[in-house]
Amino acid sequence: MKYFKHSTSIIDKNCKIGKNTKIWHWSHISANVKIGANCIIGQNVFIGNNVKIGNNVKIQNNVSIYEGVTLENDVFCGPSVVFTNVKFPRSKIKIKSKNYLKTLVKTGATLGANSTILSNVTIGSYALIGAGSVVTKNVPSNKVIIGNPGKIYATITKTNKIKKKGTLKPAKKKKKKTKII
Numbered sequence: 001m002k003y004f005k006h007s008t009s010i011i012d013k014n015c016k017i018g019k020n021t022k023i024w025h026w027s028h029i030s031a032n033v034k035i036g037a038n039c040i041i042g043q044n045v046f047i048g049n050n051v052k053i054g055n056n057v058k059i060q061n062n063v064s065i066y067e068g069v070t071l072e073n074d075v076f077c078g079p080s081v082v083f084t085n086v087k088f089p090r091s092k093i094k095i096k097s098k099n100y101l102k103t104l105v106k107t108g109a110t111l112g113a114n115s116t117i118l119s120n121v122t123i124g125s126y127a128l129i130g131a132g133s134v135v136t137k138n139v140p141s142n143k144v145i146i147g148n149p150g151k152i153y154a155t156i157t158k159t160n161k162i163k164k165k166g167t168l169k170p171a172k173k174k175k176k177k178t179k180i181i
């Protein structure tokens with residue numbers, strides 16, 4: 001088997017798709033996209049022109065990956081992850097392909113459900129982005145990010161051993177001493 005594409009999906013010209021990759025219902029792979037072997041592209045996924053995706057990448061339903069994005073091997077994109085490639089988008093300003101901003105997601109990183117990845121960032125190997133987080137800066141390898149804007153919450157190994165920082169909890173309020181009159 002070369003790769004599988006459901007009949008409702010569309011693959012534009014000059015795409016290269018690796019062995020055993022599966023592309024499920026209503027997904028659109030734009031022109032010149034490279035996808036490696038053993039990947040899963042879920043339902044209703046959009047992949048923009050010239051995007052590069054490595055081997056064994058899992059992309060859940062409703063993910064949007066725009067031009068300028070590169071996903072290395074073993075990356076996991078949870079449902080409804082959104083990438084961006086323009087910092088100040090305007091309906092009336094046309095952006096040339098070469099001016100789209102870049103985003104790199106390195107080997108083994110996981111992007112949680114509904115996370116938003118702003119452009120011009122690199123997400124390090126085996127980093128984990130918490131569900132619903134907004135990534136605005138580079139993420140070091142093996143760090144867990146949560147919140148908007150995303151902040152480091154923990155360190156994690158590729159086998160999910162997690163060491164929490166514990167600094168995101170609100171500081172404990174000092175008990176007020178009641179004055180004895």
Ligand SMILES: CC(C)(COP(=O)(O)OP(=O)(O)OC[C@H]1O[C@@H](n2cnc3c(N)ncnc32)[C@H](O)[C@@H]1OP(=O)(O)O)[C@@H](O)C(=O)NCCC(=O)NCCS
Nearest residue numbers: 078079111112113128129130131132133144145146147169
């Ligand atoms: C980030 C994550 C790994 C943290 O897991 P964890 O360390 O077990 O976290 P806990 O559930 O113990 O929560 C610890 C604290 O962080 C908060 N928290 C957990 N995940 C959060 C997130 N994504 N965004 C904001 N806060 C979060 C919790 O509310 C809790 O806060 P509290 O201490 O004030 O009560 C996990 O919550 C997550 O988001 N995983 C991604 C899931 C996903 O998207 N899967 C997609 C495939 S289905």
